[in-house]
Amino acid sequence: xxxxxxxxxxxxxxxxxxxxxxxxxxxxxxxxxxxxxxxxxxxxxxxxxxxxxxxxxxxxxxxxxxxxxxxxxxxxxxxxxxxxxxxxxxxxxxxxxxxxxxxxxxxxxxxxxxxxxxxxxxxxxxxxxxxxxxxxxxxxxxxxxxxxxxxxxxxxxxxxxxxxxxxxxxxxxxxxxxxxxxxxxxxxxxxxxxxxxxxxxxxxxxxxxxxxxxxxxxxxxxxxxxxxxxxxxxxxxxxxxxxxxxxxxxxxxxxxxxxxxxxxxxxxxxxxxxxxxxxxxxxxxxxxxxxxxxxxxxxxxxxxxxxxxxxxxxxxxxxxxxxxxxxxxxxxxxxxxxxxxxxxxxxxxxxxxxxxxxxxxxxxxxxxxxxxxxxxxxxxxxxxxxxxxxxxxxxxxxxxxxxxxx
Numbered sequence: 001x002x003x004x005x006x007x008x009x010x011x012x013x014x015x016x017x018x019x020x021x022x023x024x025x026x027x028x029x030x031x032x033x034x035x036x037x038x039x040x041x042x043x044x045x046x047x048x049x050x051x052x053x054x055x056x057x058x059x060x061x062x063x064x065x066x067x068x069x070x071x072x073x074x075x076x077x078x079x080x081x082x083x084x085x086x087x088x089x090x091x092x093x094x095x096x097x098x099x100x101x102x103x104x105x106x107x108x109x110x111x112x113x114x115x116x117x118x119x120x121x122x123x124x125x126x127x128x129x130x131x132x133x134x135x136x137x138x139x140x141x142x143x144x145x146x147x148x149x150x151x152x153x154x155x156x157x158x159x160x161x162x163x164x165x166x167x168x169x170x171x172x173x174x175x176x177x178x179x180x181x182x183x184x185x186x187x188x189x190x191x192x193x194x195x196x197x198x199x200x201x202x203x204x205x206x207x208x209x210x211x212x213x214x215x216x217x218x219x220x221x222x223x224x225x226x227x228x229x230x231x232x233x234x235x236x237x238x239x240x241x242x243x244x245x246x247x248x249x250x251x252x253x254x255x256x257x258x259x260x261x262x263x264x265x266x267x268x269x270x271x272x273x274x275x276x277x278x279x280x281x282x283x284x285x286x287x288x289x290x291x292x293x294x295x296x297x298x299x300x301x302x303x304x305x306x307x308x309x310x311x312x313x314x315x316x317x318x319x320x321x322x323x324x325x326x327x328x329x330x331x332x333x334x335x336x337x338x339x340x341x342x343x344x345x346x347x348x349x350x351x352x353x354x355x356x357x358x359x360x361x362x363x364x365x366x367x368x369x370x371x372x373x374x375x376x377x378x379x380x381x382x383x384x385x386x387x388x389x390x391x392x393x394x395x396x397x398x399x400x401x402x403x404x405x406x
Contacts, residue, residue, distance in 0.1 A: 026233055028276050029190050031159075031170050031197045036265060040200035041073060044115070044158055045080050047196050051156065056084040057111040059102060059126040060118050061091065067206055069162055070117050085109040090122045093177045093184065093290050093297070096141040099128035106133055106155070113156040116194070117203075119215060120166030120297065123159055124174035127192040130154030135191075142178060145185040146382060152191065159194035162203045164254065164263035165215025165298050167222060167271020169197040177291060184287040186382050193275075199268050201260040209255050212263075213355035214298030216251040219267035220348070221282050221301040223247065224309065224323060226274030228316050229386040236273040243270035244326040248351065255355050281391055282308045284384030285400065288377035293365055302357040303364060306349040307403040313341040315389040320344040327351070360405030371400045 035043040048056075056077070064070050065088050077084050087105040089098055102125055106114070116126035128141060134152040138144050159169035168174065172193050177184050207215070223243040226236060246266030253259030285308070286300035313320060321340040324332045327347035332340050349359075358364050366374075375397035378384055384391050 026235070028235065028272075029172055029193060030272055031193060032195045034170065034197040034199065034268070036199045036268070037261070038200065038202050040198050041076065041160060041203060044073060044160070044196075044198060045076055045082075047158060048080075048082055051113075051195075053113045053156070054083065055109065055111045056082065056113055056115045057102075057106045057109050057129075058084055058086045059090060059114050059116045059129065060086065060088050060122050062088045064088075064118055064122075064162060069203065069206055072203065073115060073117055073160060084115070085111065090118065090125045092121050093294060094121050094125045094128075095177045095179050097179070099125055099132070099141050099176060100139070102126070102129040103132050103139070111155075113158065115158045115160060116169075117160045117162060119161070119163035120168045120175075123161075123166065123168030123194075124176065126157050126159070126194075127154065127168075127174040127189075128176060128187070130157055131189060131192050141176060142185065144176075144187040144189070147188050150189055150191050154192045157194040158196040158198065160198045160200070160203060161264070161268075163207060163211065163215040164201075164204055164260060164267045165218040167219065167267050167275070169194055169199065170268055170271040171275035173275060175287065175297075182291050183377060184291045186287070188382075197268070199264050201264045204260050204264060210356065211298075212255050212260075213251070213357060214296055214302055215267070216247060216254060216263055216298075216355065217302035217305065217352060217357055218298035219263070219270055220244065220247045220251070220351070221305050222267070222274045222279065223270040224305065224348070225279040225282055225386075226270055226277055227323065228312060228319055228388050229274075229278045229280050230388060231277040231386055233277065236277040239269050239273035241322060241326050243267070243273070244323060248327045248347070251351060252354055278386035279383045280308070280312070280387035281378065281384045281396065281399075284381035284387070284391075285374070285378045285396065287381050287383070288374045289361075289364075289366065291377065292370060292374065295364055299357070299364060302352055303359065303361060304399075304403055306345050306352065307399055309345045309348060311395070311399050312387065312389045313345070316341075323348075361400065361403045362405045366404060368404060371397060371404065374400055
């Protein structure tokens, strides 16, 4: 059975790819509408009026409220006398309990749609809330892991991105933490995609340098893994290569508050792609780091990416040549395959260094005695199945050990 033999593939999107591949059909799921560019949040008003929404639950975190980011949206709602309530209990790596609290807040508010404001955590939380409201049989949240057989679309969500990295505003995936079992689980559901995405670089202006760097490297990880995953095909490849180019040329500047328009676009473009083709073992290995140590997801991906690229290099055909080209490496056409693969890895590592990302797992607080358990968790993660190089626990443990550093 092809469906089950690939461990249900990267982000489980690969599952759909394999099913469709047998009849030579490729599926792409995107937002109904997306808005891009400075001032794009103004279109929230247009969408609310056009869709006849009555009352919003704004899903966000307390910091975004405190720093006035949420106010940029609520000012628009107030000016137009749109009703709303705010749920600001979201935390990094949102838990089952946070999603359940959000479900209760939605019911209590009498809302009929959500506005998710933030990076991946508020966006993922809103997806969980929206699915459960319309599919209450999944109220335990954990039963949504993998490809849940939900029957109804999520409550409508207008997703407003405030970081240039996760692309959660345009994906069919979300990640929730099971704190009791110290694990993160991935949910994949075509019913959960926000109906509207708003990618306004002005909403990202308050990001500190460290967050800009880590979320930017998260976006680069999405693009590189999406380009090399087993489920990759031409449409997704085109998007992911463009995303790599946009991120490579703009992330260094974005850390110093320039280049954020390109970063906002780049992270969305790869989100369109990887959501539909899957990822790989960088994400499979990064999720346990967040579950064990509460490591920010972007940092975990950024540290691991060059090590996993080296692990996968011989299984990627000519693709590292194109990665090197999009990363701005000169002379790739005159390089041997061994040289262009090394050049791609070196370019990614140098970008990571330039934006201040730690280079080893030891530097971010990972403990050597946990590596074996981390490898077990990575092998159980759905993203690992989409990796171009087949993975075993021993191989994954070896990558962790190399990335741990001397």
